[in-house]
Amino acid sequence: MLEFRQVAKAYATPQGPLEVLADVDLALSAGESLALMGESGSGKSTLLHLAAGLDLPDRGEVRLAGRAISSLAEPARARLRRETLGLVFQQFHLVASLNVLDNLRLQARLAGRERPDWTAELIARLGLAGLEKRYPEQLSGGQQQRLAIGRALAPRPALLLADEPTGNLDEDTADEVLDLLLALVRDTGCALLMVTHSPRVAAPLDRRLHLTHGRLATPTAGQDACA
Template sequence: MSAFANAENLAFAQARAPLLCVEGLKKSYATPQGRLPVLRGVDLTLEAGTSLALMGESGSGKSTLLHLVGALDDADSGDISLDGVALARLTESGRARLRREKIGVVFQQFNLIASLTVAENLSFQARLAGRRDALWEAELARRLGLSALLARYPEELSGGQQQRVAVGRAFAVRPRLLIADEPTGNLDEAAGDAVLALALDLVAATGCAFLMATHSERLAARLQRRVRLEAGLLAP
């Protein structure tokens, strides 16, 4: 086989490889009664350009799994790789750089910086990552219906508008993976539906992978796949 064919096959294999790969993930926490296992051996894959709803009862470990995948916490055992990078092999500074450059996060709480305008909040993570793109930020503001609000501060916005700013901030860095933890939990049904629709449009436009934790069967049905976290394991 020629060198060109080998390179072509390698590129094809890389393109088909999962963007996110989780294998045998375990996590427990210390309690007065001893260690409390939360994740007991989770296996999960997610391809670029696809979306997955993570479901489960409160306390089932959804947020724990998102924090581990987002390089915000360490697992007891198991492996997580994102875009070919094994998280366990990274230094703390390497994990911070990965979070800034490749992961967008949207929480139930909007977590906007009150002293910054909408425009400044939108660009915040991209500035930290040294990847600010003013044209892309303007496009995000247009897509998210924020163009007329850029000079305002978070306290001047509705809940739905604040969450749209949070979505834009996450996408401004052009992440490879978007993580959302109950992103519509503080919104009414109409506003929540609108925010999710905008996020899914941006996922399609950018080709990133989307992992969302939610209690809502209705919202989960909008994503391409869904799994349920039960007794520390994932079930389809």
């Protein structure tokens, strides 16, 4: 579903190029869940942006659903994202002018894959029944994040990319949202790549990798404890 082959990425700084990723190899199979851990500034979000085709590597290759992202022009990358990916971020990125139901429908409509029965099931499972006509500002933080997750999964994507999806929530709410996210991912059969600094959040996923100085490794017990 997702593959990185010797991927490197650097950014220009006044002091010279700053290497963020160095010869990263990564493979994520269909239906598999993977937690990407690491300290702040370790390159986790950069890796996620490369996976989504929002940025391109300096060298190496990123393949999404069997297609080399670097070989595609931006319109084709946007189409591939729309057809293949769901995206969930720490910031909810809901459309303030749309109500709950229309926010939920948005991604599925753009992908041309809206299913009323699945929309109704999502509303119920997200705990948003009766709130369909409310606007994002009228929801709690937990409700907004559940809505953002539902919007990403409404088209039933092949791969969900999640960047610190519970980072803005208190611990109890975060646990509830994480349980819901993992249940929906499991039921839809999509793969999941989640960026998190929290070992507790990473623990239920199939695999965990740690990003340090631009390189990936299986985390040690000490890294799990302090990431």
